Amino acid sequence: MKSKDIRAKFLNFFKGKEHLIVPSAPMVVKNDPTLMFVNSGMAPFKEYFLGNAVPKQNRIADTQKCLRVSGKHNDLEEVGYDTYHHTLFEMLGNWSFGDYFKKEAIAWAWELLTKEYGIDKDMLYVTVFEGSDDDDKLEMDNEAFDIWKQYIDEDRILKGNKKDNFWEMGEQGPCGPCSEIHVDIRSAEEKAKVNGRDLVNMDHPQVVEIWNLVFMQYNRKANGSLEVLPNKHIDTGMGFERLCMVLQGVQSNYDTDVFTPIIREIETITSSKYGEDEKIDVAIRVISDHVRAVAFSIADGQLPSNTGAGYVIRRILRRAIRYSFTFLNQKEPFIYKLADTLGNQMGEAFPEIKSQERLIENVIKEEEQSFLRTLDQGLLLLDKVIENTTSKTVDGSRAFELYDTYGFPLDLTQLIAREKGYEVDEAGFDSEMQKQKDRSRNASATETSDWVILREDDTEEFIGYDTLTADVKLTRYRKVVSKKDGDQYQLVFNLTPFYPEGGGQVGDKGLIEVPNGDIVYITDTKKENNLIIHITKQLPSHLEDTFKAVVNDEHRRLSASNHTATHLLHQALRTILGTHVEQKGSLVKPKSLRFDFSHFSKVDADQLQQIEDFVNARIRENLPLEEQRNIPMQKALDEGAIALFGEKYGDSVRAIRFGQSMExxxxxxxxxxxxxxxxxxxxxxxxASGIRRIEAITNVAVGEYFENVDKQYEAVKQVLKNPAEPVKALQNLQEENASLKKQIEALLKDKAKNLKGDLKNEITDVNGIQYLAKKVDLDAKGIKDLCFELGNQSNNLFLLFGADNNGKAILSCYISKELVASNGLNAGTIVRELGKFIQGGGGGQPFFATAGGKNPAGIEEALKASEDYLK
Incomplete structure (x- = not known):
């Protein structure tokens, strides 16, 4: 059965069980500070489990793109070395929100696996929670055990501990016992030797978990205690790639048609062969897995970068590049070429991977080029580290410096060191890594208390499109203690005029008026799992009172101005540059805006002027806002509205139109x-490759900008003695300056020529080497010219010149090429060492190098020390 048919059968099965089939949510998470990426099928539904939103239907099924590379769920280092862990994977899931529970979940799982997919029940084992005697004092899940006995022999039902069979989304939140289904795909001979039940949860590559049924019935509170949820839920997740392995009768996920097209393409491009050499196999598995993770992240709007989620994506891609560099001997970019195969393989189920293919190729190619240059630089640095290592062990702190500063991975450092007969102090490296993690963790450590619920029946509603003030009631609050931000409170009201950060726009600021006259300042507004959270340094008094919420009008007005400008800018870009332009990110603040968009060349000055003129023309037209708050998604698209990739939209959406701009x-x-x-x-x-950024201003900021320009213009006029034509005066000044520069250059040449004759007579013989070290009154270029002119007239020449140029010290060393070859002298090494006398450093080629420093007083000592190299 082909993978696309396996996926379709799952979704059709649960559609027949009255489940609503929903598309995969974007993999990049927004409005949830606890997650960077969707790491499980339930993540997009957290707000329903938490009770912060109501699902469209109580029964839902889907296939969800997931990424596990950080935090609690981190499979990155296993990927490639085994056959069943992945960074990106699909999780097939069915969900019940307060509807069916264990009986139906287990029955349907068994029906789908054994009847629809035809998996032999003798290949299956199941686990149930055995209970715990820790602080939770949880009993064994006898209910699940008794249900399973109806379908499978009791000796195939295994009791699992809390680690394996009690699922929690994090330190706080909904949780509950789970029941895993494992499959044993070993041969009959292997099964005869070892009973499959003894290999469950033992990381055996052919006895793997295929499906996890989670029975959400508790809530984990901040103090660690459990409380029973008012409604019980079902959360299941089945690994699509593992399911394909079982149904296609192969022994590895990588032997399924999910991966084989990519693997064949890697073999073709790199002239390698999968299945003959374990090191090459690992590299090919790493690349075929990682390109999927990176491509889907880019398609969902997350580009590689140096921080946050972007850093995670860059790290995944760099891991793939270094495996191709080390084991497939690939010194040129090639991973980007796999995007086409990936699009053909998965574009039907996930159309974004096909529509964003060109962007994916460009971004990956640029990242490959950049990191391959870094690897080349790292190799040179590593050579120097090894050269300066007196023992046969490379210091762990130096290995960490290569990793931390230059991105040079430890395993590659170890590989190269080993080839040269050295080992790396891995314990020292780990120690430095742990110190960095501790610093980062301590800097960002936060402690969040449980929500204190004041009102259960009020609906949190945003009313800020229509008003900037409102009478509100507090529904819940919690305290957050942060080393970075100090003590804060997060408040939720029954309704609010405060806009929460989202869509690139920063959150509102303002205040809360308490009836007793107190003022509570709102420093920011954010959205978390469908809750609008107001951040403040103090908790209002009289929590049951009605408060008056007041949004900072200036902050909101200027933010709105910049947000509208991004829409007009988007329209201008698509009109002037072409409809290939798509928004790839934005930041809207009161003082400025930033707009990222797809385009494959620099926007020239004429085009920028056209874009600016286009937007200002729409501003002068004074186009009215046409807002549709609850328009069906498809209707909005049919009317020409632009939807952004990576955004999660509902069935009903809000459409904003200004003239021909509609988003x-x-x-x-x-x-x-x-x-x-x-x-x-x-x-x-x-x-990034194929991604441009425009930064702009509107409104008050433009007035301030032109005021500043006018002040600078007046200051320039004063410097020029208030000429009638300032531009012409500047041109005259430039011409005069150019003429004087030519005169100075001619004088310096004459000076150097005269100096050359004098210096030639000062050259002495030291051990058969023509030697001169002297302080001269020339600039760096003049010294270089002098060195080469003298060098053309003498053999076996060693020159060191020092100069004081406006308080900065210069040392330049020239060595005849025949001396470099015969005596092993190196000008670059010499100036680096002599640079300590002038409190500086430098380098260059073996026959000519220059150092600069901040201590001209040390020039004479450096000149004296140079003779030591000839003795």
Whole structure:
């Protein structure tokens, strides 16, 4: 059975069980500070389990893109070395929100596996929670045990501990016992030797967990205690790749048609063969897995970068590159070429991977080129480290420096060191790594208490599109203690005019007026799992009172101005550059805006002017805001609305139109474009291959910008003695400056020429070497010219010149090439060592090098010390 048919059968089965089939949520998580990426099938449904939102239907099924590379669920280092762990994987799942429970979940799982998919029941084992005698004092899940006895022999039902059979989403939140289904795909001969039940949960590559049925019935509180949930839920997750392995009768996930097309393409491009050499096999598995994770992340809007989620994606890609570099001998980019195969393989189920294919290729190719250059640089640095290592062990701190500063991975350092007869102090490396982790953890450590619920029946509602003030009641609050931000409180109201950070727009600021006259300042507003959270340094008094919420009008008005400008900018870019332009990110603040978009070349000055003029023309037209708050998604798209990749939309959406600009957007906007006042582009740049960034300002910031420009213009005029034509005066000044520079250069050449004759007479013989060390009154270029002119007239020449240029010290060393070859002298090494006298450093080639420093007083000592190299 082909993988696409396996996927379809799962979804159709649960559709027949009255489940709503929903598309996969974007893999990159927004509005959840506890997650960077969706790491399990239940993550997109957290708000339903937490009771913060109501699902469209109580029964749902889907296939969800998941990424496990950080935090509690981190499979990265296993990937490639075994045949069943992955970074990106699909999780097939069925969900019940307060509807069916264990009886139905177990029955349907058994029916699908044994009847629909035809898996022999003698290949299956199941586990149930055995209970715990720790602080939770949980009893064994006898209910699940008794249900399973109806379907499978009792000796195939195993009791599992809390680690394996009690599922928790994190330190806090919904949790419960789980029942895993394991499959044994070993041969009959192997099964005769070892009973399969003894290999369950033992990391055996052919006895693997295939499906986990989680029975959500508890809530873990901040103090560690458990409370029973008012409604019981079902959360199941089945590994799609593992299921394909079982149904396609192979012994590895990588032998399924999920991976074989990518593996065949890697073999073709790299002239390697899968299945003959374990090191090559590991590398091919790493690359075929990692390219999927990186490609889907880019398609969902997360580009590789140096921070946060972007750093995780860069790390995954760099792991793939270093395996291709080390084991497949690939010194040029090639992983980007796999995007086409991946698109053909998965584009039907996940159309974003096909529609974003060109962007994926460009981003991966640029990352490959960059990291391959880093590897080359790291090899040179590692050579120097080994050269300066007196023992046969490379210091762990130096290995960590290569990793931390230059991105050079430890395993590659170990491999190269081993080839040269050295080993690496891995314990020292681990120690430095742990210190860094501790510093990072301590800097960001937070402690979040449980929510204190004041009102259960109120609906948290955003009313900020229509008003900036409202009478509100507090429904819940919690305290957050952070080493970085200190003590804070997070407040949730029954309704709020405060806009929470989202869609690139920063959250509102403002205040809460308490009836007794107290003022509580709201420093930020965020969204977390469907809750609008108001952040403050103090808790209001009289928690049961009605408060008056007041949004900072200036902050909101200017943010709205910049948000509207991003829509007009998007329209301008698509009109002037082409409809291939798509928004790839934005940041909307009161003082500025930032807009990232797909485009494959620099936007030139004429185009930038056209874009700016286009936006300002729409501003002058004073186009009114046309807002549709609950328009069906498809209807909005049919009317021409632009939806952004990586965003999660519901069936009903909010559409914003200004003239011909129409986008799906939840942000705040001006009532008419004239309120933006004016739009000014400050810069345009590249942030990744195929991704450009425009930074701009509107409204008050534009006024401030032009005021500053006017002040600078007046200051320039004063410097120029207030000429009638300042531009012409500047041109005259530039021409005069160029003429004087030419005169100075001619004088310096004459000076060097005269100096050359004098210095030639000062050259002495030291051990058969023509030697001169002297302080001269020339700039760096003049010294270089002098060195080569003298060098052309003498053999076996060693020169060291020092100069004081406006308080900065220069040392330049010239050595005849025949001396470099015969005596092993190296100008680069010499100036680096002599640079300590002038409190600086430098380098260059063996026959000519220069050092700079901040201590001209040390020049004479350096000149004297140079003679030591000739003795």
């Amino acid at each position: 799906l957007c939840g942000g705040t906007h001006v009532k008419q474009t004239g309120d933006v006042w004016h739009f000014k582009i400050k810069s345009e740049s590249a942030i």
